[in-house]
Amino acid sequence: MPPGQHTSQTGRLADKRAVKRPLPASSRRQQVVDLLREAIITGQFAAGHQLKQDQLAEEFGVSPAPIREAFRHLASEGLVEHFPNHGVFVTDVSAEEFLGVLLPVRMAIESYAVPLAASQMSDETLAELERLVQAMEESAESGDLAAINEYDVRFHELTIESAGSVHALQLWRSVQPRIRAQIYRLSPRHQNLTEIAAEHRKLLDALKRNDANELPQAIEEHIVESATKLLKRADVRPHRLSFPQEATGTA
Amino acid sequence: MPPGQHTSQTGRLADKRAVKRPLPASSRRQQVVDLLREAIITGQFAAGHQLKQDQLAEEFGVSPAPIREAFRHLASEGLVEHFPNHGVFVTDVSAEEFLGVLLPVRMAIESYAVPLAASQMSDETLAELERLVQAMEESAESGDLAAINEYDVRFHELTIESAGSVHALQLWRSVQPRIRAQIYRLSPRHQNLTEIAAEHRKLLDALKRNDANELPQAIEEHIVESATKLLKRADVRPHRLSFPQEATGTA
DNA sequence: CGCCTGGTTATTATCGACAATTGCCAAGTC
DNA sequence: GACTTGGCAATTGTCGATAATAACCAGGCG
Numbered sequence: 001m002p003p004g005q006h007t008s009q010t011g012r013l014a015d016k017r018a019v020k021r022p023l024p025a026s027s028r029r030q031q032v033v034d035l036l037r038e039a040i041i042t043g044q045f046a047a048g049h050q051l052k053q054d055q056l057a058e059e060f061g062v063s064p065a066p067i068r069e070a071f072r073h074l075a076s077e078g079l080v081e082h083f084p085n086h087g088v089f090v091t092d093v094s095a096e097e098f099l100g101v102l103l104p105v106r107m108a109i110e111s112y113a114v115p116l117a118a119s120q121m122s123d124e125t126l127a128e129l130e131r132l133v134q135a136m137e138e139s140a141e142s143g144d145l146a147a148i149n150e151y152d153v154r155f156h157e158l159t160i161e162s163a164g165s166v167h168a169l170q171l172w173r174s175v176q177p178r179i180r181a182q183i184y185r186l187s188p189r190h191q192n193l194t195e196i197a198a199e200h201r202k203l204l205d206a207l208k209r210n211d212a213n214e215l216p217q218a219i220e221e222h223i224v225e226s227a228t229k230l231l232k233r234a235d236v237r238p239h240r241l242s243f244p245q246e247a248t249g250t251a
Numbered sequence: 252m253p254p255g256q257h258t259s260q261t262g263r264l265a266d267k268r269a270v271k272r273p274l275p276a277s278s279r280r281q282q283v284v285d286l287l288r289e290a291i292i293t294g295q296f297a298a299g300h301q302l303k304q305d306q307l308a309e310e311f312g313v314s315p316a317p318i319r320e321a322f323r324h325l326a327s328e329g330l331v332e333h334f335p336n337h338g339v340f341v342t343d344v345s346a347e348e349f350l351g352v353l354l355p356v357r358m359a360i361e362s363y364a365v366p367l368a369a370s371q372m373s374d375e376t377l378a379e380l381e382r383l384v385q386a387m388e389e390s391a392e393s394g395d396l397a398a399i400n401e402y403d404v405r406f407h408e409l410t411i412e413s414a415g416s417v418h419a420l421q422l423w424r425s426v427q428p429r430i431r432a433q434i435y436r437l438s439p440r441h442q443n444l445t446e447i448a449a450e451h452r453k454l455l456d457a458l459k460r461n462d463a464n465e466l467p468q469a470i471e472e473h474i475v476e477s478a479t480k481l482l483k484r485a486d487v488r489p490h491r492l493s494f495p496q497e498a499t500g501t502a
Numbered sequence: 503c504g505c506c507t508g509g510t511t512a513t514t515a516t517c518g519a520c521a522a523t524t525g526c527c528a529a530g531t532c
Numbered sequence: 533g534a535c536t537t538g539g540c541a542a543t544t545g546t547c548g549a550t551a552a553t554a555a556c557c558a559g560g561c562g
Binding site: 073077096100109 | 278281316319320323324325326329332335336342343344345347348351352353355356358359362364367416417419421422423424428441473484
Protein backbone atom coordinates (compact mmCIF):
# COMPACT_ATOMS: atom_id res chain seq x y z
CA MET A 1 0.00 0.00 0.00
CA PRO A 2 1.21 3.49 -0.72
CA PRO A 3 2.53 5.19 2.41
CA GLY A 4 -0.08 7.44 3.87
CA GLN A 5 -2.91 5.30 2.57
CA HIS A 6 -2.65 2.40 4.91
CA THR A 7 -5.66 0.63 6.14
CA SER A 8 -5.39 1.35 9.82
CA GLN A 9 -1.84 2.18 10.84
CA THR A 10 -1.71 5.45 8.93
CA GLY A 11 -0.90 7.49 11.97
CA ARG A 12 2.05 5.44 13.02
CA LEU A 13 3.60 5.41 9.61
CA ALA A 14 3.08 9.12 9.08
CA ASP A 15 4.78 9.80 12.38
CA LYS A 16 7.71 7.60 11.50
CA ARG A 17 8.18 9.31 8.17
CA ALA A 18 7.83 12.74 9.67
CA VAL A 19 10.37 12.04 12.37
CA LYS A 20 12.90 10.94 9.84
CA ARG A 21 12.88 13.01 6.65
CA PRO A 22 10.22 13.88 4.12
CA LEU A 23 12.03 11.59 1.70
CA PRO A 24 14.12 8.55 2.45
CA ALA A 25 16.55 10.51 0.28
CA SER A 26 19.07 7.75 0.60
CA SER A 27 19.19 5.54 -2.43
CA ARG A 28 22.05 5.45 -4.82
CA ARG A 29 19.72 6.12 -7.69
CA GLN A 30 18.41 9.27 -6.03
CA GLN A 31 21.90 10.48 -5.25
CA VAL A 32 22.99 9.89 -8.81
CA VAL A 33 19.91 11.70 -10.09
CA ASP A 34 20.62 14.70 -7.91
CA LEU A 35 24.28 14.88 -8.84
CA LEU A 36 23.67 14.53 -12.56
CA ARG A 37 20.76 16.95 -12.57
CA GLU A 38 22.84 19.56 -10.86
CA ALA A 39 25.71 18.99 -13.27
CA ILE A 40 23.43 19.35 -16.26
CA ILE A 41 21.54 22.36 -14.98
CA THR A 42 24.67 24.26 -14.07
CA GLY A 43 26.14 23.49 -17.45
CA GLN A 44 28.95 21.18 -16.41
CA PHE A 45 27.66 18.81 -19.06
CA ALA A 46 27.11 20.63 -22.33
CA ALA A 47 24.11 19.94 -24.51
CA GLY A 48 24.74 16.96 -26.73
CA HIS A 49 27.23 15.35 -24.38
CA GLN A 50 26.83 11.62 -23.99
CA LEU A 51 26.44 10.12 -20.54
CA LYS A 52 27.93 6.64 -20.44
CA GLN A 53 26.61 4.27 -17.85
CA ASP A 54 29.81 2.32 -17.20
CA GLN A 55 31.95 5.40 -16.92
CA LEU A 56 29.56 7.07 -14.48
CA ALA A 57 29.13 3.82 -12.59
CA GLU A 58 32.84 3.65 -11.96
CA GLU A 59 33.05 7.35 -11.23
CA PHE A 60 30.33 7.17 -8.59
CA GLY A 61 31.44 3.79 -7.33
CA VAL A 62 28.13 2.07 -8.03
CA SER A 63 26.93 -0.56 -10.44
CA PRO A 64 25.32 0.37 -13.78
CA ALA A 65 21.81 -0.48 -12.62
CA PRO A 66 21.08 2.63 -10.53
CA ILE A 67 22.76 4.77 -13.19
CA ARG A 68 20.41 3.46 -15.82
CA GLU A 69 17.39 4.12 -13.63
CA ALA A 70 18.67 7.61 -12.96
CA PHE A 71 18.83 8.11 -16.72
CA ARG A 72 15.16 7.24 -17.05
CA HIS A 73 14.27 9.76 -14.40
CA LEU A 74 16.35 12.51 -15.94
CA ALA A 75 14.69 11.76 -19.26
CA SER A 76 11.33 12.36 -17.59
CA GLU A 77 12.61 15.79 -16.62
CA GLY A 78 13.65 16.43 -20.19
CA LEU A 79 17.27 16.95 -19.21
CA VAL A 80 18.52 14.03 -21.28
CA GLU A 81 17.29 12.11 -24.26
CA HIS A 82 17.51 8.36 -24.44
CA PHE A 83 18.19 6.65 -27.74
CA PRO A 84 17.80 2.89 -27.30
CA ASN A 85 21.04 1.05 -27.86
CA HIS A 86 22.81 4.35 -28.42
CA GLY A 87 22.92 6.02 -25.08
CA VAL A 88 21.64 9.09 -23.32
CA PHE A 89 22.59 12.60 -24.37
CA VAL A 90 22.18 15.91 -22.61
CA THR A 91 19.23 17.78 -24.09
CA ASP A 92 19.30 21.30 -25.38
CA VAL A 93 16.59 23.79 -24.46
CA SER A 94 16.05 26.56 -26.97
CA ALA A 95 14.79 29.95 -25.88
CA GLU A 96 11.82 29.39 -28.20
CA GLU A 97 10.84 26.19 -26.45
CA PHE A 98 11.36 27.81 -23.07
CA LEU A 99 8.93 30.59 -23.90
CA GLY A 100 6.63 28.61 -26.12
CA VAL A 101 6.12 25.41 -24.14
CA LEU A 102 7.84 25.22 -20.79
CA LEU A 103 6.52 28.47 -19.37
CA PRO A 104 2.97 28.02 -20.70
CA VAL A 105 2.91 24.52 -19.26
CA ARG A 106 4.16 25.77 -15.94
CA MET A 107 1.51 28.44 -16.08
CA ALA A 108 -1.19 25.88 -16.74
CA ILE A 109 -0.04 23.78 -13.81
CA GLU A 110 0.22 26.59 -11.29
CA SER A 111 -2.95 28.28 -12.44
CA TYR A 112 -4.72 25.14 -11.37
CA ALA A 113 -2.70 24.11 -8.36
CA VAL A 114 -2.01 27.37 -6.54
CA PRO A 115 -5.59 28.59 -6.06
CA LEU A 116 -6.52 25.05 -5.09
CA ALA A 117 -3.69 24.99 -2.57
CA ALA A 118 -4.64 28.38 -1.16
CA SER A 119 -8.17 27.23 -0.50
CA GLN A 120 -7.06 24.44 1.80
CA MET A 121 -3.68 25.48 3.10
CA SER A 122 -2.75 24.64 6.66
CA ASP A 123 -1.23 27.17 9.02
CA GLU A 124 1.89 25.04 9.24
CA THR A 125 2.39 25.22 5.51
CA LEU A 126 1.82 28.96 5.48
CA ALA A 127 4.38 29.33 8.24
CA GLU A 128 6.86 27.24 6.27
CA LEU A 129 6.27 29.40 3.20
CA GLU A 130 6.84 32.45 5.35
CA ARG A 131 10.14 31.00 6.51
CA LEU A 132 11.16 30.33 2.92
CA VAL A 133 10.43 33.88 1.84
CA GLN A 134 12.38 35.21 4.80
CA ALA A 135 15.27 32.96 3.86
CA MET A 136 15.06 34.35 0.33
CA GLU A 137 15.16 37.90 1.62
CA GLU A 138 18.22 37.10 3.68
CA SER A 139 19.92 35.38 0.77
CA ALA A 140 19.13 38.41 -1.37
CA GLU A 141 20.98 40.58 1.13
CA SER A 142 24.07 38.39 1.00
CA GLY A 143 23.82 38.00 -2.77
CA ASP A 144 23.52 34.23 -2.77
CA LEU A 145 21.78 33.42 -6.04
CA ALA A 146 22.05 29.65 -5.67
CA ALA A 147 20.34 29.78 -2.30
CA ILE A 148 17.55 31.96 -3.64
CA ASN A 149 16.91 29.55 -6.48
CA GLU A 150 16.75 26.70 -4.04
CA TYR A 151 14.21 28.49 -1.84
CA ASP A 152 12.31 29.58 -4.93
CA VAL A 153 11.96 26.00 -6.09
CA ARG A 154 10.98 24.81 -2.65
CA PHE A 155 8.41 27.60 -2.28
CA HIS A 156 6.59 26.59 -5.43
CA GLU A 157 6.94 22.89 -4.83
CA LEU A 158 5.51 23.15 -1.34
CA THR A 159 2.64 25.24 -2.63
CA ILE A 160 1.80 22.74 -5.34
CA GLU A 161 2.15 19.87 -2.90
CA SER A 162 -0.50 21.52 -0.79
CA ALA A 163 -2.95 21.33 -3.64
CA GLY A 164 -2.94 17.57 -3.22
CA SER A 165 -2.95 16.91 -6.94
CA VAL A 166 -0.63 14.07 -7.84
CA HIS A 167 -0.54 15.00 -11.49
CA ALA A 168 -0.02 18.71 -11.04
CA LEU A 169 2.95 17.91 -8.83
CA GLN A 170 4.35 15.28 -11.15
CA LEU A 171 4.16 17.57 -14.16
CA TRP A 172 5.63 20.46 -12.24
CA ARG A 173 8.57 18.34 -11.20
CA SER A 174 9.03 17.44 -14.82
CA VAL A 175 9.17 20.98 -16.21
CA GLN A 176 10.78 22.70 -13.26
CA PRO A 177 14.35 21.49 -13.78
CA ARG A 178 14.28 22.61 -17.39
CA ILE A 179 13.14 26.06 -16.35
CA ARG A 180 15.85 26.19 -13.75
CA ALA A 181 18.39 25.20 -16.37
CA GLN A 182 17.32 28.23 -18.39
CA ILE A 183 17.77 30.45 -15.38
CA TYR A 184 21.35 29.29 -15.05
CA ARG A 185 21.97 29.58 -18.77
CA LEU A 186 20.44 32.97 -19.36
CA SER A 187 21.17 34.75 -16.15
CA PRO A 188 23.98 33.23 -14.16
CA ARG A 189 24.77 36.63 -12.69
CA HIS A 190 23.50 40.18 -12.19
CA GLN A 191 19.98 39.07 -11.31
CA ASN A 192 18.23 41.52 -9.09
CA LEU A 193 17.91 39.24 -6.10
CA THR A 194 15.88 41.62 -4.02
CA GLU A 195 13.21 41.72 -6.69
CA ILE A 196 12.95 37.95 -6.73
CA ALA A 197 12.36 37.85 -3.00
CA ALA A 198 9.86 40.70 -3.24
CA GLU A 199 7.94 38.88 -5.95
CA HIS A 200 7.53 35.90 -3.69
CA ARG A 201 6.52 38.05 -0.78
CA LYS A 202 3.76 39.42 -2.96
CA LEU A 203 2.66 35.97 -3.99
CA LEU A 204 2.69 34.76 -0.41
CA ASP A 205 0.49 37.66 0.63
CA ALA A 206 -1.96 36.76 -2.10
CA LEU A 207 -1.94 33.17 -0.87
CA LYS A 208 -2.68 34.31 2.64
CA ARG A 209 -5.59 36.45 1.50
CA ASN A 210 -6.79 33.53 -0.63
CA ASP A 211 -8.77 35.83 -2.88
CA ALA A 212 -10.15 33.68 -5.67
CA ASN A 213 -10.29 36.67 -7.98
CA GLU A 214 -6.86 38.01 -7.29
CA LEU A 215 -4.86 34.80 -7.12
CA PRO A 216 -4.88 33.60 -10.74
CA GLN A 217 -3.67 36.99 -11.90
CA ALA A 218 -1.02 37.05 -9.20
CA ILE A 219 0.38 33.72 -10.35
CA GLU A 220 0.35 34.76 -13.96
CA GLU A 221 2.18 37.96 -13.14
CA HIS A 222 4.65 36.11 -10.97
CA ILE A 223 5.62 33.69 -13.73
CA VAL A 224 5.60 36.22 -16.55
CA GLU A 225 7.59 38.70 -14.50
CA SER A 226 10.34 36.26 -13.66
CA ALA A 227 10.56 35.14 -17.27
CA THR A 228 10.65 38.57 -18.88
CA LYS A 229 13.20 39.83 -16.39
CA LEU A 230 15.34 36.84 -17.11
CA LEU A 231 15.16 37.40 -20.83
CA LYS A 232 15.76 41.14 -20.67
CA ARG A 233 18.94 40.67 -18.68
CA ALA A 234 20.20 38.09 -21.10
CA ASP A 235 19.36 40.38 -24.01
CA VAL A 236 17.17 37.76 -25.56
CA ARG A 237 14.11 39.26 -27.13
CA PRO A 238 11.93 36.66 -28.77
CA HIS A 239 9.47 37.69 -31.42
CA ARG A 240 6.58 37.44 -29.09
CA LEU A 241 5.66 36.05 -25.72
CA SER A 242 3.07 33.53 -26.72
CA PHE A 243 1.56 32.67 -23.39
CA PRO A 244 -1.86 31.16 -23.84
CA GLN A 245 -3.33 33.94 -21.74
CA GLU A 246 -2.01 36.54 -24.10
CA ALA A 247 -2.90 34.74 -27.25
CA THR A 248 -6.60 35.54 -27.03
CA GLY A 249 -6.43 38.86 -28.76
CA THR A 250 -3.62 38.03 -31.13
CA ALA A 251 -5.24 35.10 -32.87
CA MET B 252 26.23 10.22 -30.86
CA PRO B 253 22.51 10.72 -31.13
CA PRO B 254 21.14 9.07 -34.26
CA GLY B 255 20.54 11.65 -36.94
CA GLN B 256 23.26 13.93 -35.65
CA HIS B 257 26.30 12.10 -36.87
CA THR B 258 29.33 13.85 -38.16
CA SER B 259 29.34 12.64 -41.72
CA GLN B 260 27.54 9.35 -42.10
CA THR B 261 24.11 10.78 -41.36
CA GLY B 262 22.67 9.62 -44.64
CA ARG B 263 23.67 6.04 -44.21
CA LEU B 264 22.36 5.81 -40.69
CA ALA B 265 19.09 7.46 -41.54
CA ASP B 266 18.62 5.00 -44.36
CA LYS B 267 19.36 2.08 -42.16
CA ARG B 268 16.89 3.20 -39.56
CA ALA B 269 14.27 3.95 -42.16
CA VAL B 270 14.65 0.57 -43.79
CA LYS B 271 14.09 -1.17 -40.52
CA ARG B 272 11.47 0.49 -38.34
CA PRO B 273 10.99 3.98 -36.94
CA LEU B 274 11.71 2.51 -33.54
CA PRO B 275 13.91 -0.39 -32.66
CA ALA B 276 10.71 -1.37 -30.88
CA SER B 277 12.33 -4.52 -29.65
CA SER B 278 13.64 -4.21 -26.14
CA ARG B 279 12.21 -6.03 -23.25
CA ARG B 280 11.80 -2.81 -21.34
CA GLN B 281 9.78 -1.26 -24.16
CA GLN B 282 7.60 -4.31 -24.46
CA VAL B 283 6.96 -4.33 -20.74
CA VAL B 284 6.15 -0.63 -20.82
CA ASP B 285 3.67 -1.09 -23.65
CA LEU B 286 1.97 -4.05 -22.01
CA LEU B 287 1.68 -2.43 -18.61
CA ARG B 288 0.54 0.90 -20.02
CA GLU B 289 -2.20 -0.78 -21.97
CA ALA B 290 -3.24 -2.77 -18.93
CA ILE B 291 -3.42 0.34 -16.79
CA ILE B 292 -5.17 2.52 -19.35
CA THR B 293 -7.80 -0.06 -20.10
CA GLY B 294 -8.41 -0.54 -16.42
CA GLN B 295 -7.10 -4.06 -16.00
CA PHE B 296 -5.08 -2.74 -13.11
CA ALA B 297 -7.26 -0.68 -10.81
CA ALA B 298 -6.04 2.55 -9.23
CA GLY B 299 -4.08 1.80 -6.10
CA HIS B 300 -3.00 -1.65 -7.19
CA GLN B 301 0.60 -2.48 -6.45
CA LEU B 302 2.89 -3.65 -9.23
CA LYS B 303 5.50 -6.05 -7.88
CA GLN B 304 8.72 -6.35 -9.81
CA ASP B 305 9.47 -9.99 -9.10
CA GLN B 306 5.98 -11.14 -9.85
CA LEU B 307 5.88 -9.27 -13.16
CA ALA B 308 9.40 -10.39 -13.97
CA GLU B 309 8.36 -14.00 -13.67
CA GLU B 310 5.10 -13.36 -15.49
CA PHE B 311 6.85 -11.80 -18.47
CA GLY B 312 9.79 -14.17 -18.30
CA VAL B 313 12.39 -11.44 -17.81
CA SER B 314 14.64 -10.33 -15.01
CA PRO B 315 13.62 -7.54 -12.59
CA ALA B 316 15.93 -4.97 -14.18
CA PRO B 317 13.84 -4.11 -17.27
CA ILE B 318 10.70 -4.18 -15.13
CA ARG B 319 12.17 -1.58 -12.82
CA GLU B 320 13.13 0.63 -15.72
CA ALA B 321 9.67 0.25 -17.16
CA PHE B 322 8.32 1.45 -13.81
CA ARG B 323 10.36 4.62 -14.05
CA HIS B 324 9.00 5.30 -17.50
CA LEU B 325 5.41 4.68 -16.49
CA ALA B 326 5.95 7.04 -13.57
CA SER B 327 7.01 9.72 -16.04
CA GLU B 328 3.67 9.21 -17.74
CA GLY B 329 1.91 9.62 -14.43
CA LEU B 330 0.34 6.17 -14.68
CA VAL B 331 2.06 4.86 -11.57
CA GLU B 332 3.58 6.37 -8.47
CA HIS B 333 6.83 5.14 -7.04
CA PHE B 334 7.39 5.09 -3.31
CA PRO B 335 11.02 4.21 -2.55
CA ASN B 336 11.35 0.91 -0.76
CA HIS B 337 7.63 0.44 -0.93
CA GLY B 338 6.84 -0.21 -4.53
CA VAL B 339 4.92 1.26 -7.42
CA PHE B 340 1.17 1.75 -7.36
CA VAL B 341 -1.28 2.51 -10.13
CA THR B 342 -2.21 6.18 -10.02
CA ASP B 343 -5.71 7.53 -9.95
CA VAL B 344 -6.77 10.41 -12.19
CA SER B 345 -9.63 12.48 -10.90
CA ALA B 346 -11.99 14.25 -13.26
CA GLU B 347 -10.92 17.51 -11.62
CA GLU B 348 -7.28 16.94 -12.43
CA PHE B 349 -8.18 15.86 -15.93
CA LEU B 350 -9.99 19.11 -16.60
CA GLY B 351 -7.85 21.32 -14.44
CA VAL B 352 -4.33 20.24 -15.35
CA LEU B 353 -4.04 17.57 -17.99
CA LEU B 354 -6.18 19.24 -20.62
CA PRO B 355 -4.78 22.75 -20.06
CA VAL B 356 -1.26 21.34 -20.29
CA ARG B 357 -2.11 19.51 -23.46
CA MET B 358 -3.59 22.72 -24.77
CA ALA B 359 -0.43 24.63 -23.96
CA ILE B 360 1.70 22.05 -25.73
CA GLU B 361 -0.37 21.81 -28.87
CA SER B 362 -0.99 25.54 -29.07
CA TYR B 363 2.73 25.89 -29.47
CA ALA B 364 3.59 22.81 -31.47
CA VAL B 365 0.80 22.53 -34.01
CA PRO B 366 1.12 25.96 -35.65
CA LEU B 367 4.87 25.48 -35.64
CA ALA B 368 4.44 22.09 -37.28
CA ALA B 369 2.06 23.48 -39.87
CA SER B 370 4.52 26.13 -40.93
CA GLN B 371 7.14 23.58 -41.91
CA MET B 372 5.25 20.42 -42.68
CA SER B 373 6.47 18.20 -45.49
CA ASP B 374 4.15 16.81 -48.13
CA GLU B 375 4.99 13.31 -46.94
CA THR B 376 3.80 14.10 -43.45
CA LEU B 377 0.63 15.69 -44.74
CA ALA B 378 -0.01 12.59 -46.81
CA GLU B 379 0.53 10.39 -43.77
CA LEU B 380 -1.90 12.52 -41.76
CA GLU B 381 -4.37 12.21 -44.60
CA ARG B 382 -4.01 8.43 -44.45
CA LEU B 383 -4.59 8.47 -40.73
CA VAL B 384 -7.78 10.49 -41.02
CA GLN B 385 -9.03 8.16 -43.72
CA ALA B 386 -8.28 5.21 -41.49
CA MET B 387 -10.25 6.91 -38.73
CA GLU B 388 -13.19 7.44 -41.03
CA GLU B 389 -13.13 3.78 -41.99
CA SER B 390 -12.84 2.69 -38.36
CA ALA B 391 -15.76 4.96 -37.54
CA GLU B 392 -17.85 3.11 -40.11
CA SER B 393 -17.03 -0.25 -38.60
CA GLY B 394 -17.43 1.05 -35.06
CA ASP B 395 -13.90 0.24 -33.93
CA LEU B 396 -13.26 2.63 -31.04
CA ALA B 397 -9.88 1.18 -30.12
CA ALA B 398 -8.61 1.68 -33.66
CA ILE B 399 -9.86 5.25 -33.75
CA ASN B 400 -8.09 6.05 -30.52
CA GLU B 401 -4.90 4.59 -31.88
CA TYR B 402 -5.09 6.69 -35.04
CA ASP B 403 -6.08 9.71 -32.98
CA VAL B 404 -2.97 9.39 -30.85
CA ARG B 405 -0.76 8.82 -33.87
CA PHE B 406 -2.27 11.84 -35.67
CA HIS B 407 -1.40 14.19 -32.86
CA GLU B 408 1.97 12.63 -32.15
CA LEU B 409 3.02 12.88 -35.77
CA THR B 410 1.89 16.48 -35.90
CA ILE B 411 3.85 17.38 -32.81
CA GLU B 412 6.87 15.47 -34.05
CA SER B 413 6.82 17.67 -37.12
CA ALA B 414 7.24 20.73 -34.98
CA GLY B 415 10.73 19.53 -34.15
CA SER B 416 10.51 20.52 -30.51
CA VAL B 417 12.03 17.89 -28.26
CA HIS B 418 10.33 19.26 -25.18
CA ALA B 419 6.89 19.69 -26.67
CA LEU B 420 7.02 16.08 -27.79
CA GLN B 421 8.37 14.81 -24.49
CA LEU B 422 5.69 16.58 -22.49
CA TRP B 423 2.98 15.47 -24.85
CA ARG B 424 4.05 11.88 -24.49
CA SER B 425 3.89 12.36 -20.75
CA VAL B 426 0.33 13.69 -20.57
CA GLN B 427 -1.16 11.79 -23.46
CA PRO B 428 -1.48 8.37 -21.79
CA ARG B 429 -3.28 9.92 -18.84
CA ILE B 430 -5.74 11.59 -21.15
CA ARG B 431 -6.27 8.36 -22.99
CA ALA B 432 -6.89 6.62 -19.69
CA GLN B 433 -9.68 9.09 -19.02
CA ILE B 434 -11.19 8.38 -22.41
CA TYR B 435 -11.36 4.71 -21.54
CA ARG B 436 -12.68 5.40 -18.07
CA LEU B 437 -15.31 7.97 -18.94
CA SER B 438 -16.45 6.83 -22.30
CA PRO B 439 -15.70 3.21 -23.00
CA ARG B 440 -18.72 2.99 -25.27
CA HIS B 441 -21.37 4.99 -27.13
CA GLN B 442 -18.89 7.58 -28.40
CA ASN B 443 -19.98 9.12 -31.63
CA LEU B 444 -17.13 7.80 -33.72
CA THR B 445 -18.07 9.66 -36.86
CA GLU B 446 -17.78 12.96 -35.02
CA ILE B 447 -14.27 12.12 -33.86
CA ALA B 448 -13.14 11.43 -37.38
CA ALA B 449 -14.86 14.59 -38.63
CA GLU B 450 -13.10 16.67 -35.98
CA HIS B 451 -9.76 15.45 -37.22
CA ARG B 452 -10.68 16.04 -40.82
CA LYS B 453 -11.40 19.64 -39.87
CA LEU B 454 -8.10 19.96 -38.06
CA LEU B 455 -6.22 18.44 -40.96
CA ASP B 456 -7.81 20.93 -43.34
CA ALA B 457 -6.69 23.75 -41.10
CA LEU B 458 -3.19 22.30 -41.07
CA LYS B 459 -3.15 22.19 -44.84
CA ARG B 460 -4.28 25.80 -45.14
CA ASN B 461 -1.69 26.71 -42.51
CA ASP B 462 -3.56 29.88 -41.63
CA ALA B 463 -1.75 31.43 -38.68
CA ASN B 464 -4.93 33.15 -37.56
CA GLU B 465 -7.23 30.20 -37.84
CA LEU B 466 -5.01 27.42 -36.50
CA PRO B 467 -4.72 28.27 -32.80
CA GLN B 468 -8.47 28.52 -32.53
CA ALA B 469 -8.91 25.28 -34.43
CA ILE B 470 -6.66 23.43 -31.98
CA GLU B 471 -8.39 24.90 -29.00
CA GLU B 472 -11.77 23.92 -30.36
CA HIS B 473 -10.52 20.46 -31.21
CA ILE B 474 -9.32 19.78 -27.69
CA VAL B 475 -12.21 21.41 -25.90
CA GLU B 476 -14.72 19.68 -28.13
CA SER B 477 -13.32 16.22 -27.50
CA ALA B 478 -13.20 16.86 -23.77
CA THR B 479 -16.69 18.29 -23.37
CA LYS B 480 -18.20 15.53 -25.49
CA LEU B 481 -16.44 12.98 -23.37
CA LEU B 482 -17.72 14.50 -20.18
CA LYS B 483 -21.26 14.98 -21.38
CA ARG B 484 -21.58 11.35 -22.28
CA ALA B 485 -20.26 10.31 -18.90
CA ASP B 486 -22.63 12.75 -17.23
CA VAL B 487 -19.81 14.51 -15.47
CA ARG B 488 -20.36 18.23 -15.28
CA PRO B 489 -17.56 20.02 -13.45
CA HIS B 490 -18.13 23.42 -11.95
CA ARG B 491 -16.27 25.18 -14.67
CA LEU B 492 -13.84 24.51 -17.47
CA SER B 493 -10.88 26.49 -16.31
CA PHE B 494 -8.73 26.51 -19.38
CA PRO B 495 -6.17 29.27 -19.24
CA GLN B 496 -7.52 30.70 -22.48
CA GLU B 497 -10.91 31.21 -20.93
CA ALA B 498 -9.63 32.67 -17.70
CA THR B 499 -8.78 36.09 -19.14
CA GLY B 500 -12.07 37.75 -18.47
CA THR B 501 -12.83 36.02 -15.22
CA ALA B 502 -9.88 37.32 -13.21
C1' DC C 503 37.71 3.66 -57.98
C1' DG C 504 33.69 3.23 -55.22
C1' DC C 505 30.55 0.10 -52.98
C1' DC C 506 29.45 -3.74 -50.46
C1' DT C 507 30.79 -7.17 -46.76
C1' DG C 508 32.73 -9.23 -42.62
C1' DG C 509 35.23 -8.81 -38.42
C1' DT C 510 36.33 -5.72 -34.24
C1' DT C 511 35.39 -2.92 -30.50
C1' DA C 512 32.86 0.14 -27.65
C1' DT C 513 28.58 0.54 -25.41
C1' DT C 514 24.13 -0.63 -24.02
C1' DA C 515 20.70 -4.13 -22.29
C1' DT C 516 19.76 -7.97 -19.52
C1' DC C 517 20.50 -11.45 -16.26
C1' DG C 518 20.33 -14.00 -11.72
C1' DA C 519 21.90 -13.64 -7.12
C1' DC C 520 22.54 -11.06 -3.10
C1' DA C 521 22.04 -7.17 0.29
C1' DA C 522 19.21 -3.71 2.49
C1' DT C 523 15.03 -1.85 3.95
C1' DT C 524 10.47 -1.96 5.72
C1' DG C 525 6.22 -3.39 7.77
C1' DC C 526 4.28 -6.87 10.49
C1' DC C 527 3.61 -9.90 14.46
C1' DA C 528 4.48 -11.88 18.70
C1' DA C 529 6.70 -12.08 22.95
C1' DG C 530 8.12 -9.61 26.87
C1' DT C 531 7.81 -5.66 30.22
C1' DC C 532 5.94 -1.91 33.08
C1' DG D 533 -3.98 -4.20 29.62
C1' DA D 534 -1.24 -1.04 26.69
C1' DC D 535 3.26 -0.08 25.13
C1' DT D 536 7.82 -1.14 23.68
C1' DT D 537 11.17 -4.33 21.47
C1' DG D 538 13.03 -7.96 18.94
C1' DG D 539 12.90 -11.17 15.18
C1' DC D 540 10.44 -12.72 10.74
C1' DA D 541 8.88 -12.44 6.12
C1' DA D 542 8.05 -9.97 1.99
C1' DT D 543 9.69 -6.67 -1.14
C1' DT D 544 12.68 -3.46 -3.07
C1' DG D 545 17.43 -1.97 -4.27
C1' DT D 546 22.03 -3.10 -5.84
C1' DC D 547 25.60 -5.78 -7.61
C1' DG D 548 29.02 -7.88 -11.03
C1' DA D 549 28.98 -10.52 -15.05
C1' DT D 550 27.24 -11.83 -19.47
C1' DA D 551 24.69 -11.27 -23.78
C1' DA D 552 23.13 -8.36 -27.51
C1' DT D 553 23.49 -4.40 -30.36
C1' DA D 554 25.37 -1.09 -33.51
C1' DA D 555 28.90 1.94 -35.21
C1' DC D 556 33.62 1.79 -37.11
C1' DC D 557 37.31 0.00 -40.10
C1' DA D 558 39.69 -2.81 -43.30
C1' DG D 559 39.69 -5.84 -46.95
C1' DG D 560 37.68 -7.79 -51.14
C1' DC D 561 34.67 -7.48 -55.21
C1' DG D 562 32.30 -5.42 -59.11
